Amino acid sequence: MSNIKTPSERARGLRDIYYMTLSTTDMEFPYWYNRKWKELDGEVTVVRRAMALKEAFSRITPNILPGEKLVMQKTYNYRGSFPMPWLSEGFFIAKEDDLFKEVENAANASADELSEFGQGGGNVTKSFGNVVSIAGKFGMRKEEIPVLVKIAKEWTNKSVEDLGRKYEQMVPNYQMKEDIMKTLICMFDSGYTLPQGREVINYYYPLQYGFDKLKEMAIECKSVVAGNAHGDGILGMERLYFYEAVIHIIEGLQNWIGNYANHAEELADKTQNETLKKEYTEISENLKWITHNQPRTFKEALQLSYALHIAVLNEDAISGLSIGRLGQVLYPWYEQDIAEGRITREEVLELMELYRIKITAIDCFASTGVVGGVLSGNTFNNLTLGGITKDGQAACNELEEIILESGVSCQTPQPTLSVLYDEKLPESFLLKASECTKTGSGYPAWMNNRVGIDFILDQYGEEGMDIREARSLAIGGCLETSPCCWKELTLNDKKYAVPGGAGQPTSVGVHFVSNPKILELVLTNGYDKRTDIQVFPPHNKELATYEELVETFSDYYKVAVDILAKTNNVQHDIWRKHNMSVVNSFMKPDCLDKGQHIGNMGYRYNATYNVESCGTITMVNSLAAMKKLVYDDKKYTLEELKNAILNNFGYKNALETGNYSMATQIKEDGITEWDKIHSDCINAPKYGNDDFYVDSILKDYEEWFCDMTREVESLFGKKMYPCQISVSTHGAQGAATLASADGRLSGTTFSDGSMSACPGTDKKGPYAIFNSATVWDHSRSQNSQLNLKLHPSAIVGAKGTRSLLDLTRAYMRKGGFHVQYNVLDSNTLIDAQSKPDNYRDLMVRVAGFTQYWCEIGKPIQDEVIARTEYEGV
Amino acid sequence: MNIKHNDCLHFSNIDAAKGICRLTGNIVEIDSDACASYDKKAKCKFCKNFTEESTDGIGTCVGLKVNDWVYGELNAVTCSSYEEK
The missing domain is CATH 2.20.70.100 (Ubiquitin Ligase Nedd4; Chain: W;)
Incomplete structure (x- = not known):
């Protein structure tokens, strides 16, 4: 395997089409959903929702592109998505409607203003011709704009967003929550923006039973539970409605797949091309079969799993619906097809290349602040490899090797790949994965299987998780350790234990609390200079000691998390009552067994809500600088340091210069007053150099954070936990934050991830970072995130591959949870920033995901360029 | 047209x-x-059941169980009530 491998001609052709495809949104699905919903006024909500979804799925116009073998997509467009006004109707009609002023004043306006999309690739950043740019990314046909506005108006005061806002305002001190959002201390509300996601899907039931059998089972269950509470006076009766909803949703999915089967048949009838005719006929026959039955072949199983994935994504605004351990889920069909000669290894490789293109084409329609500022346009459909089996043996297989190969031969951002690193995995597999990482694709990322198992056992033990079940874990979203389970799959009388998701979303809870911003407000007595808002009550403390400084930081942090957790609990409660999942619910254990949907805790594991942080290392370095310069050495007073920060150390704001990394900032003319203090701040101890002076601050913070988050309660009455990834929020939240005591200037990005060093501050190489990063117990957190940038010359040839694996292994053995690599030359990125048209296919690893360079906003581009580049490992 | x-x-x-x-x-x-x-x-704008079209392309669908507004550009390839004008 090498980086000069190329995709099959078919895959290359379809990927070329993707390269020129615009991100497109349309109103077909929303129209039919909305029309049916209105018609069913008065129906039980879960049934009403299932029937509205059924109508919409049944009405999607099928569209198979010439050359496709793996078919279906979210809409009739190749890279399509659609708005869901029933979830959130405000922002996308802002410019079309009288709601503009209300939306402008809404709390998420700041996130929108400070988020940037890349200007290239498929992003429709400007309107043209009959195509209107919406939310800075999506193109919609001009003639559909009145439809969008009309439907949005019909959901005003009824959407999850509006209802949630109505009730969250009843939480005491609600104004503080609004202020926290406006000042970007917190990045977004998950309840109505992305209510599901960063979880692992489960394809098991349709793969095992087929739709007809599942429908029969639901009908049978209905007759058992109808009129029976079975000892549960609150939820017992709910089961009848859930099973009724499941029947409707299955019928909707059958109609959708069946329409595609008919479309393929029509195309076969019409085409004069005999090759195409044969392909369309096979597609039609396969689709007709899986509309009703358990798949017979690998091709059918892959097609069904992909269709199910899209089906879940069409029921809600979801980011990070991870595929899970697909190579292990589909292995039964692979193994039997290969043994029987029904398919060749080369055919499977091509199918997995086509799969990559289809998954890359998945878009999620949401606001600019969420899609741009948080997601960088990515939807994080992560595919997990490796790990161990139920009985503790290496779980990788030949199909997983092909998945790795397809990631090399057909490089696309999605699905991104994650290896659950375990000492049990064979060296050959690990080297193959390292080869893939080496190509510069940014994947696979490497996660520590044993650390993940420890976390899963600790967090879900109260819900019955044990060691055997914990071994089924997979990565949801970028790198969210997610609870899964094993199910027994039977294919031609042979039994297999297959893993799949069994937990609630982990995209939910308190999301992206800006650590440096809270520290800033400690210095400003709770006042935000950028927006002129007194966010927190003034603490009026002198902050005479370092301990008092840290204590005040902790107090403000807890106040913020408390109000955000409560308001988000209200939002999610509205969501589960009015917009509950039906598709995802029926697929994921144990909803079908319990007869309860996600909102009624039908899933096996429900303690998934979390508190997510951003800018950890910027905060740690800032505390270290203050400790050193103000409290220990007493070189400056806190007031002097604060003045320097308020004056941005004599530099222009990054938003003014348009450059967002520290490498490219511009000084105010003639101002030298803060040069010395700035120099001292920059030279203060920095994380990533194996220096316990600063690393101990990280250790203390992590121990506090991991305890504090577990004191927060989700709406399901479960303890929360930390999630420590930045995705792209370190760009937008950095833009909203003044200079910091570590020498970082106002408006520049924070350190990425949670364990990455600030660019340029790690002077002693990656092994020193490993020592710094592992001063705390990573299994106390859902994740940690470490990004490293390596120059390709550092890992040339087979020896380089081995060095890369050794590097990864060293971190894993120290107890680090996650490491991922950008293997590229920074000069290439600099050139690509100035000539994006020459680099349509250039991909980089951002923070848990790979994305096309040209589709990333400039703040994150600047940050990736500035990251320390290692020329030797 | x-x-x-x-x-x-x-x-x-x-x-x-x-x-x-x-x-x-x-x-x-x-x-x-x-x-x-x-x-x-098949699109709504070509269907007999599409009536009262206004200037923004939105009219009324009278072909299904309950009448409701609809837009002419909507595809009707999956609609069993589609009847070409």
């Missing part, structure tokens, strides 16, 4: 601006004129 490429049955949508002509295999712009091989695709 101005006939566009996405009014044609042989048009496979790619995005809001373009698609593939199944007959030629070429990429074509939606807003360019359809050719002589044009074959009408």
